[in-house]
Amino acid sequence: MMETIRVNGSDRPLRSPTLAALLSDMDISGEARFFAVALNGAVVPRACWATTSVRPGDEVEIVRPTRGG
């Protein structure tokens, strides 16, 4: 069975070993401004994206600011 992670509420095959690789797969560069990432309910600072491993079953939230009141 293919190993998956959950990204922003949707299951996704686990193909990227690190958060940085996952973001790259989603066309978000490490230099992109105004993004934030949480792994299993904890914010991962940008400086740690490259060294943070992603494992099967992990839940990742990738957010950015948008219009709001």
Add this chain to the structure above:
Amino acid sequence: MAVRERQDSVAADPLTIAGRTFRSRLFLGSAGYPNRKIMLDALEAGGTELVTVAVRRVDLEGDGEGIVESLADDYFIVPNTAGCFTAREAVLTAQLAREALGTDWIKLEVIGDRDTLYPDVEQLLAAAAELVGQGFTVLPYCTDDPVTCRKLADLGCAAVMPLGAPIGSGMGLRNPYNLQIIMTQVPVPVIVDAGIGTASDAVLAMELGCDAVLTNSAVARARDPVGMARAMRHAVEAGRLAGAAGRMPRQFFAEATSPTLGMIRA
């Protein structure tokens, strides 16, 4: 983030929240405008310095793309926790917002009911305590309840933001007397948030002595958002000036304005 300098008639009457000074007492949201250009023009016309934004998953809000890029040079951006129903969600959202925007400021919303979008006071107090402890500058959207507002201030919130009426309702200030009580009971700025429907609501809030007004829908959903933003700017200033000037006493019967002596008689 750089913020534009404002010079106008009330420039000598700035508002300070958590050590940050605002010349404009009108805070505006960034949601629901017909398009990006109208939003930017409305923010400009409103003379606001503080603009709120939400934080959402990247793939679900395509039309919000780049909104901060177009605001960050000109406005002080304050993220919100809109849509959060638990303290846990709100705290994580605030932490993500801090990471994404590099600001400790958070407009804290913890909602308890989908129909009214009323705050869940129990969860709000828990989230406020945790975020203050983590060094956030917390601006809680809260009920117009003096006890809740005082508790939030006691916890270390930088301001309290009682609702005038439910979010997006445009119903104005449903309990102006409570707002007046709140202002006597909390030592931090009181910002009316939610319910403002048109300029007269903002005037009233400021006349009552509120320190600032935060509105979004009243501007974004006006027929002419830029015109309404301009009206709100003047409303907030007029209300502030009128409140400071002090209204005349109300009385039931007339009192002649023109001299009563020297009248001709025919």
